Every structure is written in structure tokens, then in C-alpha cells.
Amino acid sequence: MSFVFLVEQVLNGLQFGVMLFLMAAGLTLIFGVMGLINLAHGSLYMIGAFAAAATAAATGSFLLALAAALAASALAGAVIERLVIRQLYDRDHLDQVLATFALILIFSEGARWVFGSFPLYLAIPEALSGPVTLPFGIEYPRYRLALIGIGLAVAAGLFWLISSTRIGVQIRAGEADREMIGALGVDIDRLYLLVFALGAALAGLAGALIGAIQSVQVGMGEPVLILAFVVIVIGGIGSIRGAFIGALLVGLTDTLGRVLLPGLFGLLLDPAAAASVGASLASMAIYILMAGVLIARPQGLFGSA
Amino acid sequence: MSLNRETTASLIVMAALLSTVLWAEATGEPFTITLATRAAIFALAGIGLNLALGMGGMVSLGHAVFFGIGGYAMGILASHAQTFTPLTTWPILIEGTNAMPVIWLVAVISSALAALAIGALTLRTSGVYFIMITLAFGQMFYYFMTGWPAYGGEDGLSIYVRNGFPGLNTLDPIQFFAICFAFLACALWLYIRVDASPFGLTLSAARQNEARLRAVGIDPFRIRLVAFTLSGAVTGLAGALFADLNRFVSPAMFSWQTSGEIVIFVILGGVGRPIGPVVGAGLYVLLEHTLGDVSDYWQIVLGAILLAIVLFARGGLTGLVLGRPLPHG
Structure with missing residues (x-):
């Protein structure tokens, strides 16, 4: 296993991690401010990917596709917030789970109805295709490197938004005491709508960006949603910083586990057995990580107890 | 009073299910019997979840985990019996089997153990966590x-002949239905008994006011863990029956959709009522x-x-007919 190969895999893990962060950040914000668990967040991811694929097919422009993804997912988020989610803030978590599960059924079957069951294809833009040469002669796909850049930039923007703007102050105040900021004259309805649409847009952006390296299809959102839950459990609910660290941990553990574990078992077992045991264990690695965090710190790494 | 009303409702629904099947048998519609069997198995899984939920x-x-483990208990044992290869030869020889009672026992024990392990980890947290x-x-x-x-792997396992039960022809739809119906009736009886027992009251107290339960010196964690284990075992049994109904198991039994569906059976019918999951599963099918x-x-x-x-009729279908559950007298 060469140094170059290892660096590539670490980069892959980072790329996976920052994309998970885009999903987890929205989920954790929505939970932190509104106390809502949103299972339909994966559907917003899927809506972003479908909007991007359809727009790219119609116009051929990747930038327009990204804009369409942001707009479509933010709009879908705003619409479901107004029609459904709003009724759920005061309900218990069971009601929230069920209503958002119902939304998954509606969105998934709706997408299957409109776009069919076959995966759509979203091409990597010309300017970002092909490899780029990094120091030490490491060749790495330009698009994946761009994803890491975009992810880090969005993360930085989000930290700035939350720590230094008026909206950010309201969001943090909302996390601390919802009723109080309403009493202080902040328009709670508008703030909730904004936070939900922001989370939705982040999910849609992740869907569109990932859609170019995987296929765009119905059901693509839920596996990512569940990974984002693992991220949040590890990082601590409501903490953006926790979501960031958790996302990178999960991204790196998953990617490196898949690469390293079969090799590690190869030292003990014959190659065929090592490959199958290693692969099975690698798919469980992040859940084992989650169980470990749960035993040590049930409230997550950055969660308040 | 509340218990009487709930029990009456349970008897009516069970009688309706049974008479549907007898009518289908009389008019020669085996497919209806298969649908009713499917509903009975889903209802059993739902009753399992209802114990916890x-x-x-x-x-x-994550109840798909137990449903899937039950399914694979059947799949693994029956596939070894099908190919005449032992499960393992070390440290002791374990052969496959196609005897349903053995399969059920293995399904119940292994899903209970899984529920015990998962519960011990997850019940340290609450709420959204x-x-x-x-x-x-479940995804793991x-x-x-x-x-x-x-x-x-991804393709799952096909079992070509339904497993056997001494004295019955399990391939006859109504005889297999009878097995599932008997289990459903037992589970319903178990649920009603547990609900009325000191253990059930303590469990409900843990749901309603954890602080008070702690104040009287009871650790809610252990009560919940026992309930979660029992819940997993019942759902695991349903998984084994479901695998036998289809003569096929696949990882789809473990998927998050399956977990969601089991929750839907409970909610459609009415959460926390004995008959809720039966009504919900029937409506779903x-x-x-x-x-x-x-x-x-x-x-x-x-x-x-x-x-x-969820938005307008909290309490599910049973709630619409019977009203909200009364507190236990």
C-alpha cells in the first residue's frame, strides 16, 4: 500500500465527509432550533439531484443545474414547512417521524411517477473533469477536489452566518430558548421557515454535487440521511461544530475502513475469506464507531448533556 | 372498564379475520387466505413493536433488525437442510432443519439476544437520539x-419447500394460516396480560413520568430493556413466519422501509392498544x-x-371508533 494511494483515500474520505456535513448541518440546525426530527431530509437531497439532472439535460449548464437544485430544494422545503412541518413543532417525536415518513413515501413515489425508475445521468462539467496533479506527483480527480473545496467553503460560510450575522444570533437564541425570542419580538414563523429552507437548500446542493459522481435515482436520499443521523449522534445534536467533526470522522472511517480492513485481515486469513470478512466489517465500521461514542459519551462528542 | 372494551374490540376484530378466512376457504379463494396470513404476520410484528412503542x-x-433475524434464522437453517450440509462441525455438529418449532425457537432466541444487545446500547439515550x-x-x-x-448476499435465499410442522400440511394455505393465527392470538393475549401486570404498569409509568419512577426507587433502564427484548423476540417470530410464507428471505427484510412499515401497522391501527396493530396491518394489506x-x-x-x-386523527383507526384510550383503572 503506497503513500500516494493512502493520500488519495484520505482525500476521498474528506470529500465524502464534507458532503455528509451538508446533510447533517441542515438536520442538526432544524433539530436545534425547532426541535424537529425530519426524515424527509433525504427526499430534499433527492429533489436537488433530480432538479440538477433535469436542468443539465435541458440547458447543458452545470452552474444553472446547481442553481436549479438550490432553488427546487429550498422551495420544496418551504412548501412542506408551511403545509405540514409547521403542524408538527408541538407534537411528540413519534408524530414527527410518521408525518415525515409519509412525506418520503409521497416524494419517492412522486419522483418515480415523473422521472421513471431508471437512474438519470448528471455529467461532471467540462472545466472540472479529468485529474489534477498535486504535490508528490499525486493524481486526483479535479471534480472531487472541487467538492472538498465547495464543502469547506459552505462550512466556513455557515459558521460565519451563525456566529456573526443577525440571523445567526436569532438562530442561536432560538436554540437556547424558543419562547423567549418570540417574546422579544423576533418573527418566529419567518425564522423557522428560513432555517428549514436553508437546511433544505444545503441538502439539495449535496444531492446535486453527489449526483454527478453517482447515479440520480429514487431512494438515493435515505442511505445518506441515515449516515447523516450517525454523524449527528456522534457529533451531538444541535451542534454545527459537532456535525462537522462527526462528518469528517464518518467519511474517513468509512472510506479508510473499506480500503484498509480487507488488507488487515489478509495478514490473518486466506485472501478470499479476508476480502469477504473485511468488506462485511468495513460496512459496519461507522456503526461500531457510533456505538463506541455512545458508550463513552451518550450525548455525542459536542452535545450538551 | 377500559380493559373490557379493549378486549371486546380485540375479540371482534380477531373473529372478523377468522371468518374472512373461513369464508374464503368455503368459496375456494386461497389467495384471500394468503393475504389474511400476510396481515396476521404483519400484525404479530406490530404487536411486538407495540410492546416497546x-x-x-x-x-x-429499527425493528426490521429483529424481523430480519427471524427471517434469516429460517433461511439459514432451512437452506442447510435443503443442501444436506451442516451449519458447523466445530465445536459441535449443528445440522440444518426444516422443522418449524426448532426454527421458531432459534428465531425467538436470536432476535431476543439481538434486542438485548441493541437495547443495552440504545436505551442509554432517549428521544430523537x-x-x-x-x-x-437497522442499516448496519x-x-x-x-x-x-x-x-x-444481496440476492437472498430461496427455500423451495415450506418447512414442516408435525401433524399439519403447511403447504395448505388454511393450515399455515391457522399456525399464524394461533401465534397472533397468543401474542394478543400476552400483550393484554403484560399491560395489566405490575411490570406493564411500571413500563407505562416509565413512559409517562420517568422522574417519579426513579423517585420510588425503580430503574427505568432495566424495565425498558426487558420490554425491548420481549418486543424484539415477538417481532423475530413474525420474521420467521414471514420467511416461511414467502419461502424466501433477502436483506430487504432488514431495510429501513421494513422498520417504517412495522411502525405504520401500529400507528394506522392505533398506538398502545392491544388490537391496534391487527387493525393497522389488516388495513395496510x-x-x-x-x-x-x-x-x-x-x-x-x-x-x-x-x-x-398523524395530522387529524391521532389515535389511528381504532381511536376513531373507540375514542382515546382511557387511563388504566
Whole structure:
């Protein structure tokens, strides 16, 4: 296993991690401010990917596709917030789970109805295709490197938004005491709508960006949603910083586990057995990580107890 | 009084299910019997979940794990019996089997053990954490079964002959239904008994006011863990029966959709009532069958119904008929 190969895999893990962060950040914000668990967040991811694929097919422009993804997912988020989610803030978590599960059924079957069951294809833009040469002669796909850049930039923007703007102050105040900021004259309805649409847009952006390296299809959102839950459990609910660290941990553990574990078992077992045991264990690695965090710190790494 | 009303409702619904099947047998419609069997098995899984969800307030989105383990208990044992290869020869020789009682026993024990382990980890948390973590453990099992090539991996396992029960011809739809119905009746009886027992009251107390339960010196964690284990065992038994109904198991039994469906059975019918999951599972199978014939996209309608129930008819279908459950007298 060469140094170059290892660096590539670490980069892959980072790329996976920052994309998970885009999903987890929205989920954790929505939970932190509104106390809502949103299972339909994966559907917003899927809506972003479908909007991007359809727009790219119609116009051929990747930038327009990204804009369409942001707009479509933010709009879908705003619409479901107004029609459904709003009724759920005061309900218990069971009601929230069920209503958002119902939304998954509606969105998934709706997408299957409109776009069919076959995966759509979203091409990597010309300017970002092909490899780029990094120091030490490491060749790495330009698009994946761009994803890491975009992810880090969005993360930085989000930290700035939350720590230094008026909206950010309201969001943090909302996390601390919802009723109080309403009493202080902040328009709670508008703030909730904004936070939900922001989370939705982040999910849609992740869907569109990932859609170019995987296929765009119905059901693509839920596996990512569940990974984002693992991220949040590890990082601590409501903490953006926790979501960031958790996302990178999960991204790196998953990617490196898949690469390293079969090799590690190869030292003990014959190659065929090592490959199958290693692969099975690698798919469980992040859940084992989650169980470990749960035993040590049930409230997550950055969660308040 | 409340218990009487609930018990009466349970008897009526069970009698309705039984008479539907007898009528189908008399008029020669084996497919209806198969649908009723499917509903009975789903109801059994739902009663299992209701022990944790309704009585204990534990919103588990990971019950597919136990359903799947039950299914694979049947799949693994029967596939070894089918190919005449032993499961393992070391340290002791274990052969496959196609005797249903053995399979049920293995399914119940292994899903109970899994529930004990998962419960011990997840019940350290509560609320949203619990929901997310049970969902994540379900996904872990799903990926493990998909990646494990020994028992079919992604493709699953086909069992060509339904397993046997001494004295019955299990391939005859109504005889297999009788087995499932008997288990359903036992589970219903178990649920009602547990609900009325000191253990059930303590469990409900843990749901309603944890601080007070602690104040009288009872540790809610242990009560919940016992309930979660029992819940997993019942759902695991349903998984074994479901595998025998289809004579097929696949990782789809472990998927998050399966977990969601089991929750839907409970909610459609009415959470925390003995008969709720039976009504919910019956309605689900009815919708799946009638709407599935009309449109491939029937789940949109299911989603809309579910949404309407959550937003406007809390308490599910049973709640609409019987009103909200009264507190225990």
C-alpha cells in the first residue's frame, strides 16, 4: 500500500465527509432550533439531484443545474414547512417521524411517477473533469477536489452566518430558548421557515454535487440521511461544530475502513475469506464507531448533556 | 372498564379475520387466505413493536433488525437442510432443519439476544437520539447481510419447500394460516396480560413520568430493556413466519422501509392498544392489494392517508371508533 494511494483515500474520505456535513448541518440546525426530527431530509437531497439532472439535460449548464437544485430544494422545503412541518413543532417525536415518513413515501413515489425508475445521468462539467496533479506527483480527480473545496467553503460560510450575522444570533437564541425570542419580538414563523429552507437548500446542493459522481435515482436520499443521523449522534445534536467533526470522522472511517480492513485481515486469513470478512466489517465500521461514542459519551462528542 | 372494551374490540376484530378466512376457504379463494396470513404476520410484528412503542414509549425505527433475524434464522437453517450440509462441525455438529418449532425457537432466541444487545446500547439515550440510533443499527444489519456472501448476499435465499410442522400440511394455505393465527392470538393475549401486570404498569409509568419512577426507587433502564427484548423476540417470530410464507428471505427484510412499515401497522391501527396493530396491518394489506392493482404508485396514497392520520386523527383507526384510550383503572 503506497503513500500516494493512502493520500488519495484520505482525500476521498474528506470529500465524502464534507458532503455528509451538508446533510447533517441542515438536520442538526432544524433539530436545534425547532426541535424537529425530519426524515424527509433525504427526499430534499433527492429533489436537488433530480432538479440538477433535469436542468443539465435541458440547458447543458452545470452552474444553472446547481442553481436549479438550490432553488427546487429550498422551495420544496418551504412548501412542506408551511403545509405540514409547521403542524408538527408541538407534537411528540413519534408524530414527527410518521408525518415525515409519509412525506418520503409521497416524494419517492412522486419522483418515480415523473422521472421513471431508471437512474438519470448528471455529467461532471467540462472545466472540472479529468485529474489534477498535486504535490508528490499525486493524481486526483479535479471534480472531487472541487467538492472538498465547495464543502469547506459552505462550512466556513455557515459558521460565519451563525456566529456573526443577525440571523445567526436569532438562530442561536432560538436554540437556547424558543419562547423567549418570540417574546422579544423576533418573527418566529419567518425564522423557522428560513432555517428549514436553508437546511433544505444545503441538502439539495449535496444531492446535486453527489449526483454527478453517482447515479440520480429514487431512494438515493435515505442511505445518506441515515449516515447523516450517525454523524449527528456522534457529533451531538444541535451542534454545527459537532456535525462537522462527526462528518469528517464518518467519511474517513468509512472510506479508510473499506480500503484498509480487507488488507488487515489478509495478514490473518486466506485472501478470499479476508476480502469477504473485511468488506462485511468495513460496512459496519461507522456503526461500531457510533456505538463506541455512545458508550463513552451518550450525548455525542459536542452535545450538551 | 377500559380493559373490557379493549378486549371486546380485540375479540371482534380477531373473529372478523377468522371468518374472512373461513369464508374464503368455503368459496375456494386461497389467495384471500394468503393475504389474511400476510396481515396476521404483519400484525404479530406490530404487536411486538407495540410492546416497546405503545406501552414503553420507545420509538424504535429499527425493528426490521429483529424481523430480519427471524427471517434469516429460517433461511439459514432451512437452506442447510435443503443442501444436506451442516451449519458447523466445530465445536459441535449443528445440522440444518426444516422443522418449524426448532426454527421458531432459534428465531425467538436470536432476535431476543439481538434486542438485548441493541437495547443495552440504545436505551442509554432517549428521544430523537433513540430514533436515529435504532435506525442506524437497522442499516448496519442491512449492509452486513448485503455484504455477507455465504447466504445469498444481496440476492437472498430461496427455500423451495415450506418447512414442516408435525401433524399439519403447511403447504395448505388454511393450515399455515391457522399456525399464524394461533401465534397472533397468543401474542394478543400476552400483550393484554403484560399491560395489566405490575411490570406493564411500571413500563407505562416509565413512559409517562420517568422522574417519579426513579423517585420510588425503580430503574427505568432495566424495565425498558426487558420490554425491548420481549418486543424484539415477538417481532423475530413474525420474521420467521414471514420467511416461511414467502419461502424466501433477502436483506430487504432488514431495510429501513421494513422498520417504517412495522411502525405504520401500529400507528394506522392505533398506538398502545392491544388490537391496534391487527387493525393497522389488516388495513395496510388491504390498501396494498386494492390500490396496488389500480396504480403502481399506491404508496403516494398510503403516504397521504398516513399524513392525514398523524395530522387529524391521532389515535389511528381504532381511536376513531373507540375514542382515546382511557387511563388504566
